[in-house]
Amino acid sequence: MTSPSAGAAANRAGTPADGGLASQYRRFVFRRVLCLAGLVTAAVAALLVDIASGPAMLGLLDVIRGLLNPESLDAGTRVIIQDIRVPYALMAVVVGACLGLAGAEMQTVLNNPLASPFTLGVGAAATLGASLVIAFNISVLGLAAHVLLPLSAFVFAAAASLLILVLSRSLGASVHAVVLFGIALLFGINAVVGLIQFMADAESVQQIVFWTMGSLARASMDKVAIVALVLAVCLPFSLRNAWAMTLLRSGEEQARSLGIRVERMRLVVLMRVSLLTAAAMCFVGEIGFIGLVAPHIARLMLGEDHRFLLPGSALAGAVLLSLSSIASKLLVPGVVLPVGIVTALVGIPLFITLIIGRSRRAAL
Amino acid sequence: MTLKLQSVTAGYRNRSVFTGLTLPEIPAGSLVAVVGPNAVGKSTLLKSIAGLLPIAGTMTFAGENLAAITAHQRIRRVGYLPQPLPQAIPLVAYETVFSACRSARSDWSREETELAIEEIFDTLGIRQLALRRLSEMSGGQRQMVGLAQVLVRQTPLMLLDEPTSALDLHWQLNVLNAVRDATSRTGSIALVASHDLNLALRYCDQVLVLSPGGQAVLGSPAQVLTPELLAETYGIEARIEQCSRGHPIVLADRPLSASVN
Structure with a gap:
C-alpha cells in the first residue's frame, strides 16, 4: 500500500507532472463541460421560444423584455406571459429534467438501456391513482378534487415503487427480476385502468383519456415550484452516487469488490426515481419516452461518466420536453395538442431505432 | 504478510462449492496459480477471499481475520479482478481506472492518483487506450483495462480470476510479467485462477490445484504438476x-x- 508518487516519478523521469495522460484527460473533460454548457444554452433557448410560441405569437424580444421588465408590456401580453406561458414553459423544463434524470438513474441501476420510469409501471400507477379520483369522485378529508388527483397519482406511483422494491428485495434485486416485474405491473395496472374506464361515465372517461395524454396546460407557478423542489432535493443525492454508478456500469462484480453495496444502492435509486417520476407526472399526466430517450442523447454526447451523464440527462430531458411543447403548439395552427402525444410520436420511432441498434450490436 | 486459510467453506445459497478447505501459509511476495477443472471452485475461492461470498472458517491475511475487517479496510487490502470483462460502454479507459481509484484510494491526493494511473498504463503497455471508449475496444483490450483497475490500487493481496482469458500471447506474457514484478517488488501476494498450466509453470512460485473431490494441493509447480x-x-x-x-x-x-x- 505504497504511495504511487515515488515509483511513478522515477519511471517517468523527465516527464512534467502536469503532462501526459492526466493533462490529456483534463482536456477531454473540458470538452464535456463545454457540451454541458451547450445543453444549458439549448435549454434556455428552448424555454424562451416555448414562451414566445402559442396561439398568440409573441416576438422573442417581447418575451425577454416582458420577463426582465413586465411593466413595459401591455396588460394582455403581460398576463399571457406571466400567467400562462411562463408556468407552461417552466413546467416543461422541470418535468423534462425530472424524467431525464430518473431515466438515466434507472438505466444505470438496472443495467438496461431500455428501462425508463414507464418500464416499471410507475407512470401507469400514477394514472391509476388519477383515474380512481376522476371516475369515482372520491373525497378524502374534504380535499378538493384538484388537490386529491395529484395526491392520489403520487400515492399510487410511490406504492408501485414500494411494491417493486419489496418484491425485488425478496427476489434478490436481480436486474431481470425487477424489469420483468415492472412489465407485469404495467400490464396489470393498464388492465385495471381499462376496467375503470369501462365502468365510468362518458365525462370521466374523457377526463381520464386527457390525463393519460399528458398535458402541460394544468401548469401553475405553485406546481412548478413543487416539481422544481423535488428535483433540487434529488439531484445532489444523485450526484453523490456518481462514482459508484459509473463503476456499477463498468461491471457489477468489480463494483462490489470496491465496496459498493449494489443492492442497497439499487433500492435507494429506485426510490428516488419513483419520487422524481411521481412529482413530474402528478401535475401533467403521463408523458412518455422522455425518460427513455434523454439518457441516450446524454450518453452519446457525454459518455458514461455519471458526473456528466446525470446532469446531462436532466438537461437533455428539459430540452426535449421544451421542444415537444413548442411542437405541440405549432403542429396544428391555433390548437395546443397534449404534449404527451408529441413525445410519443417522436419517442416511438426513437425507441424502435434503439431496439434495432441494440439487436444489431448484439448480433455482431 | 501471509495468507492463511483454515477450514473454509464457501458456496452459493444452499450449495457448498468447497468444504473445510485448509491451506498451508502462503508467504509474502508469492504468485500462486489456482488451477483445476471447470466448476471446481476456483472463482468461488477468489470471490470468498474478496469478501463477495459468505464463508465459514478463517481467512487470515497479514494477521487480520479477513471476515472481521470492514469493507473500507478490505478494499485497501484486497484487489479483485472478476472473470467478466468490463462492459462495452462509452466510458473511456482513463476514467474507468480513475473511478476505481476514487472509490478505493480516497487517501491518495489527485496528483498521487494521476501518477498511479500513468504508471499502470505504462506498465501494462496500454497508454494508447487511455482516452478510448470501452465500447470501441476489443475484449482483450477491455480485459487489460479491468486489470489496470485492480493493479493501480496497489493492494497487498491481488485476486485475479482468469486475467489472460481474452488475451493473445504477447499480452498474456505482458500481464504475468507485470503481476510477477508487483509481487516481487512490493511483497504482495497474487492468486491467479487460470486454465493455462504452462503459464503457471513458467511464472508462479506455487500452484494450488483444486480437485473435483474437494481436495486441494498447494506446492511448487514442479512438485504439484x-x-x-x-x-x-x-x-x-x-x-x-x-x-x-x-x-x-x-x-x-x-x-x-x-x-x-
Missing part, C-alpha cells in the same frame, strides 16, 4: 517435458475417460 495429479484432477493423460530452454511444459495427450478415434 505431475502426470499422476493431472490424471486424477483433469482425467487426462499428460506429460511434463523440458523445453529447449530447460523450462518444464505440460503436454496433454488425451482424455482418459473418452474414447480416442
Whole structure:
C-alpha cells in the first residue's frame, strides 16, 4: 500500500507532472463541460421560444423584455406571459429534467438501456391513482378534487415503487427480476385502468383519456415550484452516487469488490426515481419516452461518466420536453395538442431505432 | 504478510462449492496459480477471499481475520479482478481506472492518483487506450483495462480470476510479467485462477490445484504438476517435458475417460 508518487516519478523521469495522460484527460473533460454548457444554452433557448410560441405569437424580444421588465408590456401580453406561458414553459423544463434524470438513474441501476420510469409501471400507477379520483369522485378529508388527483397519482406511483422494491428485495434485486416485474405491473395496472374506464361515465372517461395524454396546460407557478423542489432535493443525492454508478456500469462484480453495496444502492435509486417520476407526472399526466430517450442523447454526447451523464440527462430531458411543447403548439395552427402525444410520436420511432441498434450490436 | 486459510467453506445459497478447505501459509511476495477443472471452485475461492461470498472458517491475511475487517479496510487490502470483462460502454479507459481509484484510494491526493494511473498504463503497455471508449475496444483490450483497475490500487493481496482469458500471447506474457514484478517488488501476494498450466509453470512460485473431490494441493509447480495429479484432477493423460530452454511444459495427450478415434 505504497504511495504511487515515488515509483511513478522515477519511471517517468523527465516527464512534467502536469503532462501526459492526466493533462490529456483534463482536456477531454473540458470538452464535456463545454457540451454541458451547450445543453444549458439549448435549454434556455428552448424555454424562451416555448414562451414566445402559442396561439398568440409573441416576438422573442417581447418575451425577454416582458420577463426582465413586465411593466413595459401591455396588460394582455403581460398576463399571457406571466400567467400562462411562463408556468407552461417552466413546467416543461422541470418535468423534462425530472424524467431525464430518473431515466438515466434507472438505466444505470438496472443495467438496461431500455428501462425508463414507464418500464416499471410507475407512470401507469400514477394514472391509476388519477383515474380512481376522476371516475369515482372520491373525497378524502374534504380535499378538493384538484388537490386529491395529484395526491392520489403520487400515492399510487410511490406504492408501485414500494411494491417493486419489496418484491425485488425478496427476489434478490436481480436486474431481470425487477424489469420483468415492472412489465407485469404495467400490464396489470393498464388492465385495471381499462376496467375503470369501462365502468365510468362518458365525462370521466374523457377526463381520464386527457390525463393519460399528458398535458402541460394544468401548469401553475405553485406546481412548478413543487416539481422544481423535488428535483433540487434529488439531484445532489444523485450526484453523490456518481462514482459508484459509473463503476456499477463498468461491471457489477468489480463494483462490489470496491465496496459498493449494489443492492442497497439499487433500492435507494429506485426510490428516488419513483419520487422524481411521481412529482413530474402528478401535475401533467403521463408523458412518455422522455425518460427513455434523454439518457441516450446524454450518453452519446457525454459518455458514461455519471458526473456528466446525470446532469446531462436532466438537461437533455428539459430540452426535449421544451421542444415537444413548442411542437405541440405549432403542429396544428391555433390548437395546443397534449404534449404527451408529441413525445410519443417522436419517442416511438426513437425507441424502435434503439431496439434495432441494440439487436444489431448484439448480433455482431 | 501471509495468507492463511483454515477450514473454509464457501458456496452459493444452499450449495457448498468447497468444504473445510485448509491451506498451508502462503508467504509474502508469492504468485500462486489456482488451477483445476471447470466448476471446481476456483472463482468461488477468489470471490470468498474478496469478501463477495459468505464463508465459514478463517481467512487470515497479514494477521487480520479477513471476515472481521470492514469493507473500507478490505478494499485497501484486497484487489479483485472478476472473470467478466468490463462492459462495452462509452466510458473511456482513463476514467474507468480513475473511478476505481476514487472509490478505493480516497487517501491518495489527485496528483498521487494521476501518477498511479500513468504508471499502470505504462506498465501494462496500454497508454494508447487511455482516452478510448470501452465500447470501441476489443475484449482483450477491455480485459487489460479491468486489470489496470485492480493493479493501480496497489493492494497487498491481488485476486485475479482468469486475467489472460481474452488475451493473445504477447499480452498474456505482458500481464504475468507485470503481476510477477508487483509481487516481487512490493511483497504482495497474487492468486491467479487460470486454465493455462504452462503459464503457471513458467511464472508462479506455487500452484494450488483444486480437485473435483474437494481436495486441494498447494506446492511448487514442479512438485504439484505431475502426470499422476493431472490424471486424477483433469482425467487426462499428460506429460511434463523440458523445453529447449530447460523450462518444464505440460503436454496433454488425451482424455482418459473418452474414447480416442
